[in-house]
Amino acid sequence: MSGRPVRIGLQLQxxxxxxxxIRRTAAEAEALGADAIFIWDHFFPLTGxxxxxxxxxxxxxxxLAESTSTVQLGPLVSCVGYRNPDLLADMARTVDHxxxxxxxxxxxxxWCEKDFTGYGYPFGSDGERLRELAAAIPRVKSRLSNLNPAPAGRLPLLLGGGGEKRTLRLVAEHADIWHAFHDPATIRHKLSVLHKHCADVGRDPAEIEVSTSVSGLAAHEGDPREMxxxxxxxxxxxxxxGAGGPDFxxxxxxRWIDWRDGTNA
Incomplete structure (x- = not known):
């Protein structure tokens, strides 16, 4: 079990x-006590x-960085194929300030082909997109280290995905947070793979916070006591x-915030 306190985030879709x-929903989530608000990086609705x-x-x-005051904010997750990596680093630094x-x-x-083709980006193969991610991460980190002014806070790097050969290796090498989209049994297996990658690169896996989406994982997703x-x-x-429009x-x-408060007490 992680020694980190439980945190609850909202993916505001x-x-x-x-x-x-959207702004009103973010304000309500912050007032409820959410720790973080994420926005997905798509150009078209995924439902409806x-x-x-x-x-x-x-x-x-x-x-939302202007209209909120306590929640952390970030993309879940930003596709490196949509923006120049150096520009993306600058955008993140600016939002941080x-x-x-x-x-x-x-x-x-x-992963969503319509996002790529609809906006004129080459979709490529899974392997090509993963190679693009691997090439982008060092550029993002290098640009962040050279920007003036530097990021205002820690600006943790979150990597999402469960590919065992490449993605989890990148997590071991670079990430502060690993985000999973899996059921508990799959997360258990993926963590064993991640720990092996951490051993290979000489990193303590305890340095990496583990995150997961709970919406859509089970029939009882609305009751955190079940999972x-x-x-x-x-x-x-x-x-x-996760929460999608139009009503959010x-x-x-x-319910998850209430569970957090009881668990952290």
Missing amino acids: PEHADYAT EPEGKHFECWTVLAA ISGGRAMLGLGSG GPELRELGVSLFIV DLGTLR
């Missing part, structure tokens, strides 16, 4: 909603009407609830 509703309302990740994050040091930088290789303890036992400390029901988020 900016689909089918007006921006005013394919051409429905949708907003871009980083401009929403910049706006706007928020007063509350930004996190989530990176991934992308929270098992995930906690595996070392998960950041639990992320935060009932599940409330």
